[in-house]
Amino acid sequence: MSGRPTLERVAERAGVSRATVSRVVNGAETVDPVLREKVRRAVAELGYVPNRSARTLVTRRTDLIALVAAESEQRVFGDPFFTDIIRGVSQELAGADVQLVLMLAKSEQDYTRIERYLVPGHVDGALLISQHSGDALPGRLLDAGVPVVTGGRPPDGSRDVPHVDHDNVTGAELATRHLIATGRVRIGTITGPADMSAGVDRLTGFRRAAGDTVPADRIEPGEFTHASGVAATERLLERAPDVDGLFVASDLMALGCLTALRRAGRSVPDDVAVVGFDDIAAAAEAEPALTTVHQETFDQGRVMARMLLARIGRIPATDAGRFTEGASRVILPVRLVIRDSA
Amino acid sequence: MSGRPTLERVAERAGVSRATVSRVVNGAETVDPVLREKVRRAVAELGYVPNRSARTLVTRRTDLIALVAAESEQRVFGDPFFTDIIRGVSQELAGADVQLVLMLAKSEQDYTRIERYLVPGHVDGALLISQHSGDALPGRLLDAGVPVVTGGRPPDGSRDVPHVDHDNVTGAELATRHLIATGRVRIGTITGPADMSAGVDRLTGFRRAAGDTVPADRIEPGEFTHASGVAATERLLERAPDVDGLFVASDLMALGCLTALRRAGRSVPDDVAVVGFDDIAAAAEAEPALTTVHQETFDQGRVMARMLLARIGRIPATDAGRFTEGASRVILPVRLVIRDSA
DNA sequence: CCGTGCTGAGAGAGCGCTCTCCCGGCCGTT
């Protein structure tokens, strides 16, 4: 570390000034090809790599982007969702030579720490996932001028933040219509949390397809986890034993639902048809294989990253495409995947 | 960002020199309490937060630690393993005010990029998970003087690197002994990849318990994934249809194994007893609930982080405990969890 | 009374880079 070559050393070796080396390293056009070649060689010979901090100090660019996930209640983490988003984000950032700083918030205290870290320009921008209503972070970051993109529509009532979401309403509608089209008449749903937009939107879609005639005892709240899927199904079966079709707002819950139905002696899809949402890997392996709404979580991560990169001017104009300036909202399409459970 | 207060401004407001403010901010003892209080107030009033790059430039400390995962073949990612490690690492780093930089390598090219990034002091240390034999990264980092801790024993033949592993040999031995103790006589195993130490060690443990009498056609290689578990079980059943007990080297594969056995019309545990390894959340939910070897992946992440922090002098001596200097190797205990599949 | 030893605080020199100036040389113009 002590012996690491500096710009100065490279300049010396190449017989030019520091400024010229800097120009070459940063790809400036206005350098004589002969000098450029000399510098290139000196850089290679010395194994020169620019010192990030020194550069950041003057450019005010960190080449760092934070991915913040509210991990509270382990909700995010049981979900393959998290992993896929990270993979997508990671891939896109790698291409832009930007590093990913991962920050998990388990408590209010963590949140404060994260806020203190993000605000003063330690990162060039932030990606937020798993937002809940009442979350002040996006607003604070916006106020502080930190570029932000969230995964999923911000909860109702929060400020308008650029975001990338899946078409949850349409997905839920497709799922529910499928239940109806296959002859189910006493349809119910297990919903996601009411403080997350994915929960709200999927219920909206369900209502849009099923109409307002669905009695309240066939609507049961869950928490997007496997365990909550089991519990919600049990409660629902108790109150509405004649239910013959269920739209379950996440695959993890749907898997729990299958377990609960099996224990209750109901056969799927004969007695009760089940449709999930997310199309996680385990859905296809379930017994029976789960009919579900497919979404592209990996792509969501990629688009989030691209959108943020565009906002901070890190994507060449040609590449940025529709995300360059205007777009502050991208809704990705979903599709129904019919397997055996409905 | 432009208006962010600097040390200079704080000094001015507090009526002291920059050096004194720096001392207070960094918790030096040798400052007059009166001045200290003045500085504290000025810091609070201006909302001063030190500029990380400027500090890094002189201290050569980045307060950044990289977590590198070889994501190739998506093996790492299907696994809840990854998520748990991250959670553990993240928690421990948060306490030390160190940020986590996540780097996923999908290709050789990524690997080169990562190496270029890590070597020149962009991070204070690196955590490596999912190592394969032939992986040159740990050695290169060691040579470059970058502190490294790996998750899992480095593959045979690689250089000795500080690491944190679970006791895979003992775990596999326990699992296999359980099969024997419950009366299974024609025992087989589905192994992990031969280029990963977890795969090798679990096979060693199996052999240690089962003896050398196990015929080769009851040993079938898998890749730690669900799909490979299904395939390996099918191949094994074809060659050794009379098998009555299986030690499967990962839960994901064991779940696949259950699926394959069900399809083949074998009942578990009556016809074939199955023991997995990892105790992922889904193991308890499986049908039948999976008997498996429990490991503390979350703790593994924590210990890895602590070990690295100790090596770079970021853990107070009292806390560092056994990891301070000597320990370059920690083996975490595992235990057998008996459920319904064996 | 002065000299010695200490403690606490300020002055100032960088850390390695970028970027704005400015200047020298070359072209084209009048």
Add this chain to the structure above:
DNA sequence: AACGGCCGGGAGAGCGCTCTCTCAGCACGG
């Protein structure tokens, strides 16, 4: 032939921080 314009390259001023060095001030002993 003289001059303006332009372009490539060098000099040098920071970016915000840390840390060594130095010195002022005080208590103490001789």
